[in-house]
Amino acid sequence: MTRIRFQQSLEELKEQLLVMAGLAEQSIQRAVEAYRVRDLSICNLVSISEMAINRLEREIDQAALDLLAMEQPMAVDLRFILSVIKINADLERVGDAAKSISDRVRSMEQMAQADLPVDIPRMAELAEEMVRKSLQSFIEGDADLARSILTMDDAVDAMNRAAYKALTKVMEEQSHLAPQALNALMISRALERVADHATNIAEDVIFWVQGDDVRHHKSLKTAPDPYIIE
C-alpha cells in the first residue's frame, strides 16, 4: 500500500462526513419529535444543530477541495470525493428541512390544536428510515442497500401528494383551520424533501461504489436534447 497519507486523509474525510450525517439525522428526528410533543426547547436544539451543520459543510468542502487539488485522485478515490461533496450538500439541506419543520412548530404554538387529515409521524418515520439506510449504505459502501432506498421515495412522494390534496381541501372548506393546514402542508413538503435528499445520497453511494450514474433513470429516455431545446 502506497500513498498512506492520502488514504488516511480519505478516512478523515469520511469521518467528518459521518459527524455531519449524525447531526443531520438527529436534527430531523428532533424536529419531528418537537412537532409530535409541541416542545419549543427541542426546536432550539434543532436551530443550534443547523448552525453546526452549516459550519461543518464548509469544512468538509474545503477538505475535499484540498484533496482534489493536492492529490489528483483517480477512479474510486475520485468518485468517493465527488460523492462526499454531493452528500455533504444533501445533508446540509436535510438540516435546513429540519430547521424549517421546527420553525413551523414554533408558529403552531400560537394556534389552536387541529385534527388534520395528514399522518405526519408516519411520513416522518419513512423519511427518517430512508436517511438512516442511505447513511448506512455510505458507511458500509453497500450499493445494494443504496439501491433498495430508491424505490422508497415513491411512497413518501405519494403521501405528500395526498397531504396536499387533503390539506388544500381543509383550507377551502374550513378556512378557520387554514393556518394549521398550511403549516402541516409545509411540514409534509419538508419531509418529502428529506426523502429526496436521502435518495440523492443513495444515488451518490452507488456512483462511488460501482461507478454507475443512476440519477433520473426513468425520465432520461424521453428527455430532450438540452443543447437544441427552444
Added chain:
Amino acid sequence: MGVSIEVTNLNAWYGTNHTLQEINLDIPANHATALIGPSGCGKSTFVRCLNRMHETNPIARVTGTVLIGGLDIYADAKPVEIRRRVGMVFQRPNPFPTMSIYDNVAAGLKLNGYSNHKVLDEIVEKSLKNSALWEEVKDELKKKSGASLSGGQQQRLCIARALAVDPEVLLMDEPASALDPVSTSKIEDLIFQLKSQYTIVIVTHNMQQAARVAEKTGFFLNGRMVEFDSTHKIFTNPSDKRTEDYITGRFG
C-alpha cells in the same frame, strides 16, 4: 494523415527476458493514445516495437504482427522506411548540438535526398509552425544552434524534426517529463493540435497528462497489457482491479 495501428500477438525479448507478452491492441488513427504503467512494465519497449527500434539492440527479439496503415512493418517494409513513416520523440530532447535550428529540422529530409533549398525552406517553416516553435525562432533559424534553445524549445524542435519527414504516426516516450509546467503545457497543447494530422502514441508516467491529452489509454503491467479503453473509463471507473490499484496509487 494519421493511420491506424493493429498489433497482434506481439512478444518481445531482451535476451531471455520476456519483456512483452501477447500484446493485442488496435490504436485508432488521428487520435492520441496514452500508455501508462509502472517502470519496467514494457510500455517503452512496446512503442519501440512500433518503429522497429527494439530490434536495434543485438540481444532483442520480436514476434507477432504490427500493421501500420495496413502495412506489416516486420514482413513488408525496411526499418528505414518504417522510421520515416513513424516519427519518435524521446524523454530528453536530443537536438544535434552543433547544427543550426534549420539544419536540425532539415536533417531527416537531407538524409532522404531532398536538396532543393526552396522545398527545404518550406518544409522547415511548416514543421516549425506545426510544432509551435516558428514564432520564437524564425529570425535566428540559421544563426542559433539547436542546443542553445531552452529545454521546452528543444523538445518542440525535436518534434519539428520528426514532423519534417511527414510521418503518419508520432511516438512520444515521456516527451514532457524533463520539462517545467509551462513547457509541458505547450507540448500538451501541441499534441492536441497534431492529432488531427497524425496518429499519436504517448508513453507517460504522468497520469493527469494521459487524462488530458489522450482519448484512449492502455495500462501495462509486467509486460502485459492489462486494460485498454477510453481514457474517461480508465480514469473514472476502470474494469480491472489492477488498473484501479495503480492509478489510485495503491501500488507502483
